Amino acid sequence: LDGVFGAPPAQKEAVKRDYGAVRKAIADLLEADEYDDGSFGPILVRLAWHSSGSYDKATNSGGSNGATMRFSPESDYEANAGLKVARDLLEPVKAKFPWLTYADLYTLGGVVAVEEMGGPTIPWKEGRSDMDSGNACGPDGRLPDASLDQKHLRDIFYRMGFNDQEIVALSGAHALGRCHADRSGYVNPWTFAPTTFSNQYFTLLRDEKWSKKKWKGPLQYEDSSKQLMMLPTDMALIWxxxxxxYVMEYASDEEKFFKDFAAAFSKLLENGVPRTQGEAPAAASPAPAA
Ligand code: ZEM
Structure with a gap:
């Protein structure tokens, strides 16, 4: 009978796909006293964003599915400078859970980082697959250029299927992390608490007086303490x-920001992922009893 109906149970692959264990393994990597502001959380959020932000709705190409950023040319795009740090950080997680795809790992990394840094719960579902070469890399230039204006932001994010409110909500991720001279050419963090997910980015945009930083580097803005920064594309949100x-709303209502960020970030990570109907994470709540 075994010959007819498949291998006996003992020989079947007995792998329990324990995403709770994966989440814990990622969470355990975040704290790092010697790195930046003490956490790899922000760069994992950036990895998830850049893995997904290559999406083009019109052609349904790019996006998180495939984890194409592992390959040249995408790994070498200027916008992705520094993200090798995040990809390398996650390698031991991939090694520990070989059944996990890189595409699921890179997106889940951002989800766990946001949640661990005090942010909202992000609807996320597994099911992405990996490409095995760079043939499917999207073209360069699909991610936003920080030196440009609101027209550029709309060109980039409308292409992914986002609206103005979602553009502002997603930008609130700049509460986290910092700029690195050797990666983007810009310097400094956006907020005084760059490892805590909060609406501080919006309160600072609203309340601080931002002026052009006087230096030889690319145009960026600084607050009165000269410790914080805004990119030209950040300033576009209040101009x-x-x-x-939306900046004003999120500055005065952190709960609304958390809710809108969770929805937009989840959508970002989901863009271009093939799903059968009802399989997307927003609809992934318990199925009705049969
Ligand atoms: Zn960012 N981002 N980003 N971003 N970003 C940087 C860093 C981080 C833009 C941008 O040019 C830059 C979104 C949107 C946009 C994060 C998350 C998200 C840096 C600094 C630049 C230049 C890189 C460096 O030097 O290390 C632009 C123009 C955006 C258009 C709106 C969205 C959307 C994000 C997530 C939802 C995060 C977390 C960082 C900090 C990374 C780190 O290493 O600390």
Whole structure:
């Protein structure tokens, strides 16, 4: 009978796909006194974002599925400078859970980092697959250029299927982390608590007086303490009359920001992932009893 109905149970692959254990393994990597502000959380959020932000809705190409950033040319795009740190950090997790795809790992890394740094719960579901070469890498230039303006932000994010409110909500991730001169050419963090997920990015945009930093580097803005920064694309959010109301709303209502960020970030990670109907994470709540 075994010959007809498949291998006997003992020989079947007995792998329990324990995503709780994966989440814990990622969470255990975050704290690192010697790195940046003491956490790898921010760069894991950036890895998830850049893995996904290559998505083009019109052609349904790019996006987190495939984990194409592991390969040249995408790994070498200027926008992805520094992200090898994050990919290398996650290698031991991949080694410990060989059944896990890189595409699921890179997105789940960002989800766990946001949650561990005090942010909202992000709806996430497994099911991405990995490409085995760089043939499927999207073209360079699909990620935003920080030196440009609101028109550019809309060109980039509308292409992924986002609206103005989602652009502002997603930008709130700049509460986290910092700029590195050797990666982007910019310097300094956006907030005084760069390892805590909060709405501080919006309160600072609203309340601080931002002026052009006087230096030889690319144009960036600094606060009165000269310790914090904003990119030209960050400033566009308070200069543009359609973006600004969302900045004001998120500055005064952190709960609304958390809710909108969770929805937009989940959508970002999901863009381009093939799903059968009802399989996407928003609909992944317990199925009705049969
Ligand atoms: Zn960022 N981002 N980003 N971003 N980003 C940087 C760092 C981080 C833009 C951008 O050019 C830059 C989103 C949107 C946009 C994070 C998350 C998200 C840096 C600094 C730049 C230049 C890189 C460096 O030097 O290390 C632009 C133009 C954006 C358009 C709106 C979105 C959306 C994000 C997530 C949802 C994070 C967490 C960092 C900090 C990384 C770190 O290493 O600390």
């Amino acid at each position: 543009d009359k359609k973006f600004k109301p």
